Structure formats: C-alpha cells, structure tokens
Amino acid sequence: MxxxxxxxxxxxxxxxxxxxxxxxxxxxxxxxxxxxxxxxxxxxxxxxxxxxxxxxxxxxxxxxxxxxxxxxxxxxxxxxxxxxxxxxxxxxxxIGAALALGLTIAGQMIAALFLDHYGAIGLTRFEANPTRITGVVLVVLGVSLVAYVKR
Known part of the structure; x- marks a missing residue:
C-alpha cells in the first residue's frame, strides 16, 4: 500500500x-x-x-x-x-437518498473543481484541465440519469 x-x-x-x-x-x-x-x-x-x-x-x-x-x-x-x-x-x-446524494456530490465536484483550480481558501492548486472537467461533467450526467425517474 x-x-x-x-x-x-x-x-x-x-x-x-x-x-x-x-x-x-x-x-x-x-x-x-x-x-x-x-x-x-x-x-x-x-x-x-x-x-x-x-x-x-x-x-x-x-x-x-x-x-x-x-x-x-x-x-x-x-x-x-x-x-x-x-x-x-x-x-x-x-427526492430519495440517491438523488439527494447525487446532487450533493455533483455540487461538491463543481465547487471543488473551482477551489482546486484557484487554490482557494488555502488549498493546494490543482489545475482544472480538460480531464478533470470531463470527470465532473460525467458526474453531472450520472446525476441527471438518477434524476430521470418516473414515478
């Protein structure tokens, strides 16, 4: 390890x-x-x-x-x-636990990408490069699939 x-x-x-x-x-x-x-x-x-x-x-x-x-x-x-x-x-x-947490995670990822990119609030700077942005977009798309539930 x-x-x-x-x-x-x-x-x-x-x-x-x-x-x-x-x-x-x-x-x-x-x-x-x-x-x-x-x-x-x-x-x-x-x-x-x-x-x-x-x-x-x-x-x-x-x-x-x-x-x-x-x-x-x-x-x-x-x-x-x-x-x-x-x-x-x-x-x-x-809205259910899956969607509530999915939205929470999407919100975390979007905010974290900005915080990392600017090294805000004392964080180590990690550039928001295309790979990281794509990862966040995929999270948002995944949450969109979870949200698309018909009752």
Whole structure:
C-alpha cells in the first residue's frame, strides 16, 4: 500500500457513510419533527463523539495563541456542515437518498473543481484541465440519469 492509498481509502470510506447518515437522519426526522432539530441532534452526537476521540487519543486543547491567529471566516465550516446536513434531511424524503446524494456530490465536484483550480481558501492548486472537467461533467450526467425517474 503506497502513501496515497490510505488517503484514498479514507475519502472513499467517508463518502460511503454519507448515505447511512442521510438515512439515519431522515428516519430520526419521523420522530423528532423538523430537519433543523435533527441537524442539531446529529451535530451534538458528532461533537460528543469527536470529544471522546480527542480524549482517548490525548490530543491537547488548542492554545489561545493558536486560536487567536485564526480569522472569523475560518469558523464557518461548521455552519456549512449544518447547512449540508439540513439540506439532505429536508430533501431526501421528497427526492430519495440517491438523488439527494447525487446532487450533493455533483455540487461538491463543481465547487471543488473551482477551489482546486484557484487554490482557494488555502488549498493546494490543482489545475482544472480538460480531464478533470470531463470527470465532473460525467458526474453531472450520472446525476441527471438518477434524476430521470418516473414515478
């Protein structure tokens, strides 16, 4: 296994758990009610799980000096995650998990292509060459096929 393989497998595994997360959150909505309430519960459970992992791994708390070097906009990631979780809980019952996640992936790929191309928000720059653009177009076409379902 080369050095890159572990990162590829981690990303694949992270993607594989998303449909399970969406299904569990959608099921929880039946009992709790509103998508934002389920989003809160999901993030609370995730925060507790993260806290336990940090405790077990004995990660030190970040220093005030390190936190002081950040900008306010660096903290928006959690808000964006909240929007993502809410959007899937909101949309999945009406359009299905496959289409909800397909659109999520298409949106991720389009946005990521731009972020990579410009090296935005501190990312390493990866050019949006014809091969990468074609890959994103194929993802969008695949999602279009998933969306073309007659009930």
């Amino acid at each position: 080369n050095g890159r393989t572990i990162f590829l497998l981690a990303a694949l595994a992270g993607g594989a758990v998303l449909p399970v997360q969406v299904a569990l959150n959608t099921l929880l909505r039946r009992y709790v009610g509103e998508p934002m309430q389920v989003t809160f519960i999901s993030y609370l459970a995730g925060a507790l799980a993260s806290l336990v992992v940090c405790f077990i791994a004995q990660y030190p708390l970040p220093t005030a000096a390190a936190l002081g070097q950040t900008s306010w906009w660096m903290w928006v990631g959690g808000c964006l995650g909240t929007f993502y979780v809410w959007s899937t809980i909101f949309a999945t019952p009406k």
